[in-house]
Amino acid sequence: MNAATLFGLCGAALVGIGLYGLITNPEPLRKILAFNLLGSGVFLLFGMIARRAAAAGLGGDPVPQAMVITAIVVAFAATAMAIALVQRLADETGRASISSDSSDAVDGEGKS
Amino acid sequence: MSLVMDIWTICAVSAGALFFLAGTVGLLRFPDTLTRLHALTKVDNLGLGLITLGLLPQTSSLLLAVKLVIVWLLVQLSGAVVTQLVAGAIRQHGADG
Amino acid sequence: MSIASVFDIAVVALILAIGASTILVRTAFAAVVMFAVYGLLLSIAWVRLHAVDVALTEAAIGGGMTGLLLLGAVARSRSDDVDRVRVGYPVRLAAGGLCALVVAGLAIVVLHPPAAVPTLAPVVMENLPPSGLGNPVAGVLFVFRALDTLLEKVVVLLALLGVWSLAPDRAWGGTPGLQVYAKPDPPLIFLAQLLPPVGIVFGIYMCWVGAKDPGGAFQGGTVLAAMWLLVIVAGLQKAPAISRLWLRGLLIAGPMLFLAIGLAGWVFADAFLAYPEGYAKPLIVAVEATLTLSIAVALAMLAAGPPERAQQQ
Numbered sequence: 001m002n003a004a005t006l007f008g009l010c011g012a013a014l015v016g017i018g019l020y021g022l023i024t025n026p027e028p029l030r031k032i033l034a035f036n037l038l039g040s041g042v043f044l045l046f047g048m049i050a051r052r053a054a055a056a057g058l059g060g061d062p063v064p065q066a067m068v069i070t071a072i073v074v075a076f077a078a079t080a081m082a083i084a085l086v087q088r089l090a091d092e093t094g095r096a097s098i099s100s101d102s103s104d105a106v107d108g109e110g111k112s
Numbered sequence: 113m114s115l116v117m118d119i120w121t122i123c124a125v126s127a128g129a130l131f132f133l134a135g136t137v138g139l140l141r142f143p144d145t146l147t148r149l150h151a152l153t154k155v156d157n158l159g160l161g162l163i164t165l166g167l168l169p170q171t172s173s174l175l176l177a178v179k180l181v182i183v184w185l186l187v188q189l190s191g192a193v194v195t196q197l198v199a200g201a202i203r204q205h206g207a208d209g
Numbered sequence: 210m211s212i213a214s215v216f217d218i219a220v221v222a223l224i225l226a227i228g229a230s231t232i233l234v235r236t237a238f239a240a241v242v243m244f245a246v247y248g249l250l251l252s253i254a255w256v257r258l259h260a261v262d263v264a265l266t267e268a269a270i271g272g273g274m275t276g277l278l279l280l281g282a283v284a285r286s287r288s289d290d291v292d293r294v295r296v297g298y299p300v301r302l303a304a305g306g307l308c309a310l311v312v313a314g315l316a317i318v319v320l321h322p323p324a325a326v327p328t329l330a331p332v333v334m335e336n337l338p339p340s341g342l343g344n345p346v347a348g349v350l351f352v353f354r355a356l357d358t359l360l361e362k363v364v365v366l367l368a369l370l371g372v373w374s375l376a377p378d379r380a381w382g383g384t385p386g387l388q389v390y391a392k393p394d395p396p397l398i399f400l401a402q403l404l405p406p407v408g409i410v411f412g413i414y415m416c417w418v419g420a421k422d423p424g425g426a427f428q429g430g431t432v433l434a435a436m437w438l439l440v441i442v443a444g445l446q447k448a449p450a451i452s453r454l455w456l457r458g459l460l461i462a463g464p465m466l467f468l469a470i471g472l473a474g475w476v477f478a479d480a481f482l483a484y485p486e487g488y489a490k491p492l493i494v495a496v497e498a499t500l501t502l503s504i505a506v507a508l509a510m511l512a513a514g515p516p517e518r519a520q521q522q
Contacts (some may be wrong), residue, residue: 002213002214003213003217003257003258004258005319005320005322006214006217006218006221007217007221007254007257007258007320009221009316009319009320010221010224010225010254011315011319012315012316012319013225013228013312014224014225014228014310015311015312015315016308016309016311016312017225017228017229017232017308018228019304019307019308019311020232020304020305021231021232021298022309023296023304023307023308024296024300024301024304025232025296026295027295029237029279029283029286030232030237030240031370033231033232033240033241033244033279034231036244036275037228037231037232037244037247037269038322039218040247040248040251040271043263043267044251044254044258045315045319047255047258047260047263048258048319050258050260051258051259051260051328052320052322052326053326053327053328053330053332054259054328054330055328055330056299056330056331056333056334056335056505057334058330058334058345059259059260059366060258060259060260060330061328061329061330061333062329062330062333062345062346062348062349063329063333063349063353065260065262065263065346065349066346066349066350066354066357068260068263068266068299069262069263069266069346069350069425069427070350070357070358070361072266072267072270072271072366073266073270073361073365073427074265074361074365075271075275076270076271076274076275076278076511077364077365077367077368077369077511078368079275079278079279079369080278080369080372080511080512081367081368081371081372083278083279083281083405083514084371084372084375084514084515085284085375086281087285087375087514087515088287088375088515090285090286091377105321107403108475
């Protein structure tokens with residue numbers, strides 16, 4: 001098993017871990033973290049594809065690598081927007097939660 | 113000559129790794145944030161310095177060696193400042209993790 | 210089993226352990242710290258995959274900037290540890306089963322590569338010399354897939370517009386609330402006076418050297434953004450009000466220049482975003498330089514967040 005396959009399996013496991021965190025964590029901030037984990041797992045899969053396609057004296061195929069660079073920047077932009085949304089939600093409703101049942105204990109007053 | 117340099121690299125990098133291990137054990141075993149900070153900064157700066165000195169003979173050009181030393185200095189600078197900030201925050205707010 | 214593969218296995222084990230602890234640890238603060246460490250470990254993985262440009266981008270944006278953003282979000286939502294509605298055991302089991310299925314499917318795909326691996330590397334290498342670039346990834350980003358890079362910059366700007374439009378009405382056009390300390394510590398001020406000159410040189414160097422070695426506009430722009438954020442957080446400069454003309458001018462300068470050069474490609478070369486013969490390298494360097502500035506300002510403003518205080522006239 002060479003390095004590319006090993007990191008590809010690592011990427012697959014990270015996709016699973018991120019998906020689990022996305023489904024089971026109730027806080028929006030933890031969901032954003034899990035989503036980033038999921039995304040970086042997918043990027044590692046791309047990295048494996050790039051490494052396997054090494055040819056012409058290069059260490060890896062540059063096209064998937066350029067796509068991953070673009071993807072990292074776009075993921076950061078999406079994370080920034082998601083965090084701004086969560087913050088606004090917390091400002092408006094007093095707590096940062098997207099669950100619909102109102103039986104949670106709410107301590108803080110709504111900041112507005 | 114290159115055998116001497118390789119032996120130097122192996123010894124210095126191993127010593128640096130040992131210091132990192134000691135620092136991590138300190139991080140995990142010391143009771144309180146201030147003592148953990150102490151362990152981390154003293155030991156990690158020394159460990160990084162040894163690793164950098166060990167890697168210097170392996171560089172192929174002077175520019176690479178200068179870049180390694182710059183990395184070492186930058187890590188020391190940022191490590192020192194961050195330690196001071198964390199210690200100042202602990203003094204203000206108490207050590208509540 | 211060579212030393213390199215032992216190292217690879219160790220890195221993969223660390224990445225998986227820290228990724229799992231990011232999900233499972235109790236407080237959001239600990240999870241964000243774990244995520245920052247995870248980003249740095251991931252950039253080591255990228256170096257092992259022979260993708261140094263990606264490693265630089267992951268360390269800068271994936272580890273550094275995203276960690277900064279999340280730390281700020283956690284610091285602002287301190288009182289929300291209350292929301293401890295834990296998902297029930299059956300849901301966890303079902304989610305675990307689903308994720309195990311997904312991982313198994315992906316692992317099967319990973320372990321059965323196609324016999325003849327399709328690759329675009331020879332095509333890239335034979336078309337790279339006319340552009341004057343030495344770094345194939347920069348070639349893909351600015352010559353072969355320049356449309357992707359232009360649209361990526363537009364996406365960053367749109368995200369910034371989205372973040373700004375989430376400001377409350379009274380703070381419209383005001384300053385982002387990046388005031389972390391009421392009275393910054395002297396060590397922080399010392400760092401903010403010493404590091405930015407070094408960091409600015411680094412950022413410009415990373416952009417400049419990206420033409421023939423790993424580096425590029427995004428990586429250099431992130432270092433510049435980090436230096437600006439450091440100066441603002443240390444209180445040496447105020448965060449600019451988002452209605453300032455120079456801020457908005459800098460933000461759109463990069464994409465506008467890129468778009469103008471692309472449209473000029475219709476006139477002087479044969480297609481949108483095609484470069485005329487012999488002028489490719491200077492045009493690409495000009496685009497990368499302005500793009501670095503725009504990216505630096507955009508990333509710093511994304512990390513600063515929506516405006517919170519009305520602008521003082």
